[in-house]
Each structure stands twice: as C-alpha cells, then as structure tokens.
Amino acid sequence: MHICSTDIDNLDKLTRVNLINSLSGFKSANLIGTADKRGQENLSIVSSVFHIGANPPLIGMIIRPHSVPRHTLENIIETGVYTINHVHNEIIEQAHQTSARYDKHISEFDAVGLQAQYKGSCKAPFVLQSKLKIAVKLMSTQTIELNQTELVIGQITDIYLEDDLAYCDDGFVDLERLNTVALSGLDRYHSTSAITRLSYAKCDKPLSHITIPPKVKDQKEP
Amino acid sequence: MHICSTDIDNLDKLTRVNLINSLSGFKSANLIGTADKRGQENLSIVSSVFHIGANPPLIGMIIRPHSVPRHTLENIIETGVYTINHVHNEIIEQAHQTSARYDKHISEFDAVGLQAQYKGSCKAPFVLQSKLKIAVKLMSTQTIELNQTELVIGQITDIYLEDDLAYCDDGFVDLERLNTVALSGLDRYHSTSAITRLSYAKCDKPLSHITIPPKVKDQKEP
Numbered sequence: 368m369h370i371c372s373t374d375i376d377n378l379d380k381l382t383r384v385n386l387i388n389s390l391s392g393f394k395s396a397n398l399i400g401t402a403d404k405r406g407q408e409n410l411s412i413v414s415s416v417f418h419i420g421a422n423p424p425l426i427g428m429i430i431r432p433h434s435v436p437r438h439t440l441e442n443i444i445e446t447g448v449y450t451i452n453h454v455h456n457e458i459i460e461q462a463h464q465t466s467a468r469y470d471k472h473i474s475e476f477d478a479v480g481l482q483a484q485y486k487g488s489c490k491a492p493f494v495l496q497s498k499l500k501i502a503v504k505l506m507s508t509q510t511i512e513l514n515q516t517e518l519v520i521g522q523i524t525d526i527y528l529e530d531d532l533a534y535c536d537d538g539f540v541d542l543e544r545l546n547t548v549a550l551s552g553l554d555r556y557h558s559t560s561a562i563t564r565l566s567y568a569k570c571d572k573p574l575s576h577i578t579i580p581p582k583v584k585d586q587k588e589p
Numbered sequence: 590m591h592i593c594s595t596d597i598d599n600l601d602k603l604t605r606v607n608l609i610n611s612l613s614g615f616k617s618a619n620l621i622g623t624a625d626k627r628g629q630e631n632l633s634i635v636s637s638v639f640h641i642g643a644n645p646p647l648i649g650m651i652i653r654p655h656s657v658p659r660h661t662l663e664n665i666i667e668t669g670v671y672t673i674n675h676v677h678n679e680i681i682e683q684a685h686q687t688s689a690r691y692d693k694h695i696s697e698f699d700a701v702g703l704q705a706q707y708k709g710s711c712k713a714p715f716v717l718q719s720k721l722k723i724a725v726k727l728m729s730t731q732t733i734e735l736n737q738t739e740l741v742i743g744q745i746t747d748i749y750l751e752d753d754l755a756y757c758d759d760g761f762v763d764l765e766r767l768n769t770v771a772l773s774g775l776d777r778y779h780s781t782s783a784i785t786r787l788s789y790a791k792c793d794k795p796l797s798h799i800t801i802p803p804k805v806k807d808q809k810e811p
Contacts, residue, residue, distance in 0.1 A: 368756060369709075370748040375646055378760065385760030387643035390723055390745065392617030392675055393764065393771035393781065394640070417639050418616070419651055420736040421609040424597055429641055429649075453614055456784060460796055467790035478792070487591075501612055506735055513728055513742060514642040520735060523612065526592040534590060538600065538607030542615065542773045548784065549615035549771045551764045554799070555786040559615065559771055559779035562678060566776070568689035570700070574682055577776070 385552055393557070394550040398462055399428070400450035400483070400492040401442035408483055408492050410475035411439045412462045414550045416451060424523040426451065426503060432515045438471050440508070440517055447505045448490050449521065452497035455546040459556045461496075487525060498529040498545040535579060539564075607774055615779070616772040620684055621650070622672035622705070622714040623664035630705050630714050632697035633661045634684045636772045638673060646745040648673065648725060654737045660693050662730070662739055669727045670712055671743065674719035677768040681778045683718075709747060720751040720767040757801060761786075 375383065394414040401409045419425040430440045443449045454462040464479040476483045476492065483492035489502040503521035511518055528534055533544040542559070549557045564577040597605065616636040623631045641647040652662045665671045676684040686701040698705045698714065705714035711724040725743035733740055750756055755766040764781070771779045786799040 368750040368753045370750070371709075372746050375745070375748075380644070382760035383646075384643045385757075386748075386762065387646045387745065388640055389760075389762035389764065390646075390673075390721070390748065391638045391640045391648055392619055392769055393615050395614030395616065397614055415639050415641075416613045417637050417651065418610055418613045419637075419733065420653070420738055421606045422602070423736060424605075424609045424612075425733075425735055426613055427651075429639065431642070451612075459784060460787065463787045464790050464796060467792045469792055487593075499612070511641065511647075511742065513647055513744075514645060516642055518740070520733065522735075523597070523609065524594050526597075526608075526612065528590040528592070531590045535607075538604035538611075539774045539777070540608065540611035542611065543779070547614055549779075549781055551781075552761045552786075554788070555761070556784045557765070557771075557781035558784055559773075559781050562681060562770065562778045562780055564774075564777040565682065565685045568686050570689045570691055574686060 389552045396454040396462065396548050396550045396556065398452040398454060398465065398481075398494050398497065399439050400452060400494060401439050402446065402491055403442050404445055407472065408474040408476055409438045409442055409471075410465050410479070410481065410492070410494065412454065412465050419520060425506065425520055426501070426523055427518060427520045429511075430517045430519055432517065440519065443505055443519060444508065446490055449503050449505070450489065450491045450493045451501040451503055452494035453499040453542070453545060453547045455498055456548055456558055457546070458494075458496050459548060463554070463556075486527060489525065493527070499540065499547065500527040501525065539579070541579060611774045618676040618684065618770050618772045618778065620674040620676060620687065620703075620716050620719065621661050622674060622716060623661050623668070624713055625664045625667050629694065630696040630698055631660045631664055631693075632687050632701070632703065632714070632716065634676065634687045641742060647728065647742055648723070648745055649740060649742045651733075652739045652741055654739065662741065665727055665741060666730065668712055671725050671727070672711065672713045672715045673723040673725055674716040675721040675764075675767060675769045677720055678770055678780055679768070680718050681770060685776070685778075708749060711747065715749070720755075721762065721769065722749040723747065761801070763801060
C-alpha cells in the first residue's frame with residue numbers, strides 16, 4: 368500500500384491525525400505535572416517526551432498550540448519547573464482522561480482521580496501513583512515555525528524511583544518491572560515484553576545478548 | 590530511591606548514559622536511510638524519532654553530534670531527503686549493528702545484511718525488510734545550543750505499508766500487526782501487547798474502549 372502526499376492531503380482530519388500519529392512508531396506515555404504561581408495544579412498526558420542528551424541530562428517534549436496542554440505550557444513558563452511521571456498499566460484510564468479540555472480552575476488530579484504529591488523543593492506536583500517521577504527545570508521553549516508547536520526542553524534535577532529493584536547497577540532502568548506502558552497512534556496503550564538487550568555495536572565484533580545486570584539493591588542486600 | 594542532581598553529576602559516564610536514556614520511557618526504533626550526492630548509502634538506527642504534527646505531516650528526530658549518525662546528517666543536508674523505516678522483531682540485530690562506527694565509504698546496508706530499496710522518485714534508500722517505510726523531505730535543521738545536538742524536522746511525502754491489513758479505516762496503523770518493536774534505554778528491545786484503545790476524552794463523559802476498527806482492505810474485499 369502506497370499513500371502519497373496527495374492522498375495524505377485528501378484525508379479527512381481525524382483519519383489524517385490517526386495515520387500520521389502512527390508513523391513515528393511507539394511513543395512514551397508520561398503525565399506532566401505543573402502548578403501556576405498560586406498553586407493551581409494541572410496534569411496532562413503527553414506522548415512526545417523524548418531523550419535529548421545525558422550530559423547535561425536534557426529531556427524534550429512537544430506541546431501542541433491551542434490545545435489542552437496549553438495550561439501546562441503556561442504553568443511551566445510561569446514557574447520554570449515541571450514533573451514527568453511514567454504512566455503504568457494501572458493508571459492508563461486516569462492518564463488518558465487528563466487529555467479532556469478541563470477549565471483552568473479544575474485540577475485534572477481531582478477530575479481523573481490521581482493524587483498530587485510534593486517532594487523536596489519542587490514547586491510542581493508529582494503523581495503519587497506513578498512509579499518513576501522526574502523533576503525538571505525549564506531550560507528553553509521555542510516555537511517550531513513550521514506548525515506553531517512548542518519545543519520545551521528541561522534539565523532533569525531529581526529522579527524518584529518507587530521500586531529500587533528496577534535500577535540496575537549499570538544505570539539501566541527496567542521499565543518492564545515498573546509496568547511503564549507504551550503508546551501508539553493517539554490512543555492505544557501497550558504493555559511490553561523484553562526481546563533482548565544488545566551489546567554496544569562494534570564494526571569488527573559480533574553483538575552479544577546482555578542479561579539484565581544485577582540490581583543495585585541486590586548488591587546492597589546480598 | 591531518590592537520585593538528585595549531585596548524584597547524577599557523580600555517576601560515571603556509561604551509568605549516566607544508561608540512566609538518563611531510560612527516563613523518557615519507551616522509544617521508537619527506526620532506521621534512517623540516506624545517500625550522499627554520489628549515491629553512497631548510509632543506514633543508522635535512531636531512537637528519537639517523534640511526532641510533531643499531522644497537518645502538515647511533520648516528524649522530528651534528534652541527531653547527536655560527533656557520533657556515527659553524523660554521516661546521516663551530512664547526507665540529509667546534502668540531498669534534502671531521507672527515509673524512516675520501522676524496525677520489527679526479525680531485524681533487531683541488523684538494526685542495532687548499524688550503530689557501529691563504520692567508515693563513510695562502507696554502506697551499513699551491506700555491513701549488517703539489510704537490503705537497500707528505491708521507490709518512486711525518492712533519492713534516499715528504504716530498507717527492503719521493513720514493513721512500514723516513510724519518505725521524508727527535509728524542512729529544517731537546527732542546533733540545540735544546550736548540548737549541540739541537532740533537531741531535524743521533515744515532512745512526510747510517502748508512506749509504504751507492506752501489510753494492507755495493518756491500516757485501519759480510521760487511519761490508525763496497527764503497529765503490533767507489523768511487529769514494530771519499542772526501545773528502552775540505549776539497547777533493550779521490546780515487543781508489545783495491546784492493553785486497550787481509548788476513546789477521545791471529554792470532561793463530562795466516561796471513556797470507552799475502542800475495538801480496532803475494520804481494516805480498509807476487509808471492507809474492499811467483503
């Protein structure tokens with residue numbers, strides 16, 4: 368099946384949105400927690416969180432214009448901080464429901480049945496139920512002129528992992544142990560099964576399969 | 590477990606890379622096909638392809654500086670076109686092996702055992718073995734000053750789907766039918782199992798579970 372530019376142009380809006388959203392492959396599913404200066408909380412599911420770099424530890428996301436997460440963007444700009452919280456298999460419906468167009472004075476935490484949690488000095492709320500939570504300091508926002516979406520880049524300042532055993536001694540986090548889900552298209556949620564972990568690729572050496580290394584906690588408590 | 594900024598700063602390089610790469614959640618696994626003006630081919634696995642918008646159909650990716658995919662970036666800038674090819678469960682090792690630092694005159698297609706394929710007027714090679722292939726026209730590149738990575742944005746011009754039955758009549762593409770894989774961290778590959786597909790969220794209406802709609806081809810051939 369070949370779908371060309373003209374075919375894409377001729378699709379009705381919803382079909383086009385479903386199709387194009389499917390093309391990048393599997394996506395991350397994260398809840399972005401924010402609050403405005405007065406403490407009014409907001410929570411929004413975002414499927415476009417992506418890794419930018421490890422040193423400094425930078426993470427990016429795309430926020431669509433004129434859509435619900437606009438409150439998210441306003442709060443991030445107002446306070447300079449936000450949280451990223453992994454969605455796991457037991458909070459999928461609550462997470463998805465945050466994409467409804469709630470008024471700004473309504474906290475999506477209350478509306479969908481998730482609990483805000485404050486940790487350390489971070490002014491933005493975390494999701495209590497999430498098992499991997501990240502505090503992020505805003506570094507830059509910029510408008511992508513091609514379609515007026517916003518690229519938001521932040522630096523990771525704190526990582527909270529609710530299950531020590533998911534942290535491996537080489538730094539790898541076992542997302543399957545946390546039941547973190549993946550997204551496809553706009554609205555389909557998936558659990559995952561590990562196929563393999565592969566060694567660093569070299570030109571002159573065959574790949575090997577890495578067993579997930581011993582967990583940090585295992586070593587501490589032999 | 591709490592990992593703060595200082596802890597992150599004190600990690601050795603590899604541990605830090607593994608940890609920070611795990612935090613965004615599941616990632617897409619795509620092979621980027623390019624050629625330079627003289628036709629020298631390059632193929633590179635990229636885990637940072639993400640959706641930017643449906644109208645126009647834009648797709649983004651992050652290319653690290655001074656790393657193997659630099660040939661990819663050079664070719665994209667030289668020719669203005671590239672292909673994005675989903676990685677499925679049967680080509681994981683070949684796909685991962687493209688991340689080795691091959692010299693520019695070596696085609697990763699040959700080195701890893703994948704086959705270049707040309708379709709339509711696209712000057713960049715597709716991966717024959719991939720089941721979902723996209724031709725992309727370069728729209729912009731920009732350096733992210735925070736860490737000197739490059740944000741590459743392209744417009745989708747052609748979509749090739751090797752299994753018509755994966756295309757649903759509402760535009761959704763069934764990635765599980767294509768056995769497209771997800772990535773976590775730097776190097777772990779996962780298959781997926783659908784949990785649910787959820788309806789568009791509204792403030793005043795409960796969510797419903799959507800069954801994957803009848804496939805386009807089913808309707809054409811009743």
